[in-house]
Amino acid sequence: MTKISPLAPHVLPCMPVLAGVRMAAVAAGIKYQGRTDLLFLTFDRPVDVAGVFTRSLCPSAPVDHCRAALATGKARGVVVNSGNANAFTGAAGRQAADETAAAAARALGCREDEIYLASTGVIGEPLNAARFTPLLAALAHEGREDAWPEAARAIMTTDTFPKLATRTVPLGQHEVTINGIAKGAGMIAPDMATMLSFVVTDAPVDAPLLQEILREGADASFNSITVDSDTSTSDTLLLFATGGAEENGVARLKSRDGPHYAAFAAAVKDVLLDLALQVARDGEGARKLIEVEVIGAVTDVAAKKIAFSIANSPLVKTAVAGEDANWGRVVMAVGKAGEKADRDRLSIWFGEHRLAYHGARDPDYSEEAAAATMKKDEITIRVDIGLGEGRAKVWTCDLTKEYVAINGDYRS
Amino acid sequence: MTKISPLAPHVLPCMPVLAGVRMAAVAAGIKYQGRTDLLFLTFDRPVDVAGVFTRSLCPSAPVDHCRAALATGKARGVVVNSGNANAFTGAAGRQAADETAAAAARALGCREDEIYLASTGVIGEPLNAARFTPLLAALAHEGREDAWPEAARAIMTTDTFPKLATRTVPLGQHEVTINGIAKGAGMIAPDMATMLSFVVTDAPVDAPLLQEILREGADASFNSITVDSDTSTSDTLLLFATGGAEENGVARLKSRDGPHYAAFAAAVKDVLLDLALQVARDGEGARKLIEVEVIGAVTDVAAKKIAFSIANSPLVKTAVAGEDANWGRVVMAVGKAGEKADRDRLSIWFGEHRLAYHGARDPDYSEEAAAATMKKDEITIRVDIGLGEGRAKVWTCDLTKEYVAINGDYRS
Structure with missing residues (x-):
C-alpha cells in the first residue's frame, strides 16, 4: 500500500512563497504512527475565502462548521487532521470540532468563525480533539511560508504521493500566484480517502466573486473526476485570497466585468484541474x-x-x-x-x-x-x-x- | 471461471410438466464450444404473453423485436442464443433478428410477431443467424415437456449454475403451476452476462392483466437486485400463460378484482424473486x-x-x-x-x-x-x-x- 502510484508526477512543483501564508505540521498520533497528521495553515491577516463541500446529506462535523463560518467570508486559519473523519460522530463530533476551532482561535487571537476545519479518515470513530488542541499554539508560532510540501504530506491518507500545484498569471502589469494542495485517492472516495484541497492566492478578490470562481472551477475539475462513484462525507475545497498582490499594484477583482477576471478564473481552474488529475492518478489501485x-x-x-x-x-x-x-x-x-x-x-x-x-x-x-x-x-x-x-x-x-x-x- | 458459486443451491428443483410447453436445445457453435447455446421454447397453441425489458436507451435488436411483437399479446415460440448479444450491430443486427423470427415462424407455422427473441453474449460482434436458423425446424420437432434443466443450461453465459424455480398455487378448488428459468451473473450486468428470464404458467390470464402482474413482480425481484450497477442492453423477462389449467376448471383471470388475483400475483412474484436471488448468488466473483x-x-x-x-x-x-x-x-x-x-x-x-x-x-x-x-x-x-x-x-x-x-x- 505504500508503493507510489505508477501515474505519479516525477517531480514536485516548486512552490513560490505567498507572503503571510504560513504552514506547520506535526505528528499528533491521531491514528497514524511515524508521520505527520496535523496541519495548521495560518494567515497573518484576515483573508477572503470561498468554499465548496460534499453534496452528501450526512456531512461531517467539520463540513458543518465550515459551511457556517463561510457566512463571514473571512479566514485566519485552517486546521486539518488525517486519520479520523469526525463524521457520523453525533454530539461528541460537534463538540470536538468546536473545541478545535476554539483552540485555534485562541492561538491566533481571532474569532472561531475565522477558523476552518477539515478531518479525513475513518468514519464513525470518536475524534479525541484533546490529543492535538494543546499543540496548536506552538504550531501557530512555528509556521513557515515555504512549508507547502510538508503541508501536502500531513493531509495524506491512502495517497501514495503529495499533491501540489502552482500557477503564476499576469493580471495587467503585475503577476499573481495561485498555490494549491490536495489529498485524496478519489474525489468520490472511500471513507479514509476523502478529497480535501486548499488553494491560496495573493490576488485581491472579493469573497462573493471568489466563490463564483471556485464553484465554476470545481465543476470542471474536482467535480469531473471519479475513482469509485462513492461520495465522501467530508469533501472540502477552500480557496483563500490574501490580497497581498494589491501592494504590488494589482487592482482588486470585484466582478466578472473587470479586465482581469477571465485570466484569473482560468488560472484558478487550471490549478484545480492539475490537483484533481493528481487525485485521479492516485486512485486506489490505479495503473491507468x-x-x-x-x-x-x-x-x-x-x-x-x-x-x-x-x-x-x-x-x-x-x-x-x-x-x-x-x-x-x-x-x-x-x-x-x-x-x-x-x-x-x-x-x-x-x-x-x-x-x-x-x-x-x-x-x-x-x-x-x-x-x-x-x-x-x-x-x-x-x-x-x-x-x-x-x-x-x-x-x-x-x-x-x-x-x-x-x-x-x-x-x- | 467454471468453479460453481459457493452460494449456489444444493439441488435443482423438480419442475412439473406444463402441457404443450416444449423445449429443445442444441450446440450451434455460435461462440462456445462443447455446450448447448441455442434454445427453442415452443407452445402447441398460442399463449398470452407479457414482457419487461432493459431500460437501456441502446437496446439490442432482439429487445426491439420483442417490444414490437408484444403489441399482439400472443406467443407461439421463443428463440434464445448465448454467446452473442446482437446488440450495437446496426442494420445487420436487425436483419439477423428478422431472419431468426422468420425461420422460427416457418418452423411453427405461425406469424413472425408470435415469435420472441433473446440474445446474450458479446456486444458489437455481428451475429451470423444463418449458422443456426436451419436448425430451428428440427428443434421444433424435438421439443420435450420435461426439458426445463436443458433449457436453463443452454442460456447460460458466465453463470456457474443453471437457474430454475417453480411454484404450485391453489386458485379456489384447482391448482396452477408457474415454472421459470433465468440466466445472469447480474441483473445489472456485464455485456456477456445479460439477465434473461422466461416464466410459464398454465393459469388462464388475459395479457393486459398478465403484464400488470409481471411489472409489479419484476419491481420486487429482478428490479431489486444488482451485481455491479451496469445495465445490460439485452435484459429480457417474459411471462407466458398457456391457459392449460382452464381445462381443469380454473376460471380465467381478467382483472385485479377477481377472487384469485392476489394469490396468483403473489406466486408469480415468489418465482421471480427466487430466480432473481439465484442471479445475485451467481454474481461474478460472488462469495457472499x-x-x-x-x-x-x-x-x-x-x-x-x-x-x-x-x-x-x-x-x-x-x-x-x-x-x-x-x-x-x-x-x-x-x-x-x-x-x-x-x-x-x-x-x-x-x-x-x-x-x-x-x-x-x-x-x-x-x-x-x-x-x-x-x-x-x-x-x-x-x-x-x-x-x-x-x-x-x-x-x-x-x-x-x-x-x-x-x-x-x-x-x-
Whole structure:
C-alpha cells in the first residue's frame, strides 16, 4: 500500500512563497504512527475565502462548521487532521470540532468563525480533539511560508504521493500566484480517502466573486473526476485570497466585468484541474488514467451524465485494467445513462482509433491498433453521441484487484 | 471461471410438466464450444404473453423485436442464443433478428410477431443467424415437456449454475403451476452476462392483466437486485400463460378484482424473486449474498434509492468481501443517495447487531459480535432512516478480486 502510484508526477512543483501564508505540521498520533497528521495553515491577516463541500446529506462535523463560518467570508486559519473523519460522530463530533476551532482561535487571537476545519479518515470513530488542541499554539508560532510540501504530506491518507500545484498569471502589469494542495485517492472516495484541497492566492478578490470562481472551477475539475462513484462525507475545497498582490499594484477583482477576471478564473481552474488529475492518478489501485470525452450530446449536462456513466462503470474500468478495448461496454454505459442517445448515430474512439461508427463496428476496425492503444498509461475514450453540441470531459482510473484488496482490508 | 458459486443451491428443483410447453436445445457453435447455446421454447397453441425489458436507451435488436411483437399479446415460440448479444450491430443486427423470427415462424407455422427473441453474449460482434436458423425446424420437432434443466443450461453465459424455480398455487378448488428459468451473473450486468428470464404458467390470464402482474413482480425481484450497477442492453423477462389449467376448471383471470388475483400475483412474484436471488448468488466473483433493507425513509421510492446506493457502493461491497463490518461506508452511501436523511436519526444493523444508533456508534457496539456476523455467507444490512414509513429491500453480492479478474480478462 505504500508503493507510489505508477501515474505519479516525477517531480514536485516548486512552490513560490505567498507572503503571510504560513504552514506547520506535526505528528499528533491521531491514528497514524511515524508521520505527520496535523496541519495548521495560518494567515497573518484576515483573508477572503470561498468554499465548496460534499453534496452528501450526512456531512461531517467539520463540513458543518465550515459551511457556517463561510457566512463571514473571512479566514485566519485552517486546521486539518488525517486519520479520523469526525463524521457520523453525533454530539461528541460537534463538540470536538468546536473545541478545535476554539483552540485555534485562541492561538491566533481571532474569532472561531475565522477558523476552518477539515478531518479525513475513518468514519464513525470518536475524534479525541484533546490529543492535538494543546499543540496548536506552538504550531501557530512555528509556521513557515515555504512549508507547502510538508503541508501536502500531513493531509495524506491512502495517497501514495503529495499533491501540489502552482500557477503564476499576469493580471495587467503585475503577476499573481495561485498555490494549491490536495489529498485524496478519489474525489468520490472511500471513507479514509476523502478529497480535501486548499488553494491560496495573493490576488485581491472579493469573497462573493471568489466563490463564483471556485464553484465554476470545481465543476470542471474536482467535480469531473471519479475513482469509485462513492461520495465522501467530508469533501472540502477552500480557496483563500490574501490580497497581498494589491501592494504590488494589482487592482482588486470585484466582478466578472473587470479586465482581469477571465485570466484569473482560468488560472484558478487550471490549478484545480492539475490537483484533481493528481487525485485521479492516485486512485486506489490505479495503473491507468482514463479520460472520457463525450461530444454531440443534446446538452453539456447530458454529456457530463453520459461521461460519468462511462467513467463509473465497473465493466469499463475493469476492461481498461485488462487492456481490453471493449467498446461494447462503452455502448452499455451510454445506454444506461438515461440521456438521449441513438444507437445508430453513436461513434466511439479509444485513443486515436475509431472502433465503432454509426451503430456498428467500424469497417476499418483493427484489433492490433486497439490493443496497442490499451497498453498505454493514459487512455482516452471519446464518444460522439451524434445528436447535438453538448460536450463534457471527465477523468477516472482503472479498477484493479488492488482496489479490492485495499478496500477489503482497510479497517482491520 | 467454471468453479460453481459457493452460494449456489444444493439441488435443482423438480419442475412439473406444463402441457404443450416444449423445449429443445442444441450446440450451434455460435461462440462456445462443447455446450448447448441455442434454445427453442415452443407452445402447441398460442399463449398470452407479457414482457419487461432493459431500460437501456441502446437496446439490442432482439429487445426491439420483442417490444414490437408484444403489441399482439400472443406467443407461439421463443428463440434464445448465448454467446452473442446482437446488440450495437446496426442494420445487420436487425436483419439477423428478422431472419431468426422468420425461420422460427416457418418452423411453427405461425406469424413472425408470435415469435420472441433473446440474445446474450458479446456486444458489437455481428451475429451470423444463418449458422443456426436451419436448425430451428428440427428443434421444433424435438421439443420435450420435461426439458426445463436443458433449457436453463443452454442460456447460460458466465453463470456457474443453471437457474430454475417453480411454484404450485391453489386458485379456489384447482391448482396452477408457474415454472421459470433465468440466466445472469447480474441483473445489472456485464455485456456477456445479460439477465434473461422466461416464466410459464398454465393459469388462464388475459395479457393486459398478465403484464400488470409481471411489472409489479419484476419491481420486487429482478428490479431489486444488482451485481455491479451496469445495465445490460439485452435484459429480457417474459411471462407466458398457456391457459392449460382452464381445462381443469380454473376460471380465467381478467382483472385485479377477481377472487384469485392476489394469490396468483403473489406466486408469480415468489418465482421471480427466487430466480432473481439465484442471479445475485451467481454474481461474478460472488462469495457472499447481501440483503439491504431500508426502513423509515420518507417514501418507498426514497427507500429503494437509498438501498441501491448502499448495494451499488464498491466500498460497501469490498468491505463485505473483506468481512469488515464497516458501517461508516453505509453512512457514506446513505449520504450520497440524494434522498432525505438526518445523520442524527440514522441507525444501522449488520445481521442482528446494531452498530450505530441515532447518529453515533452504538453504546453497546461489540467488534467481536460484528466480526462473527461478517463471517457468514449471507449478510443482512438494515438501515433505519428514522424519518417516515418508506421501506425497500434489495439484494447484491460482494465485490471480490475475482470480479475484476473475470471482467478484465473476458474478451481476450
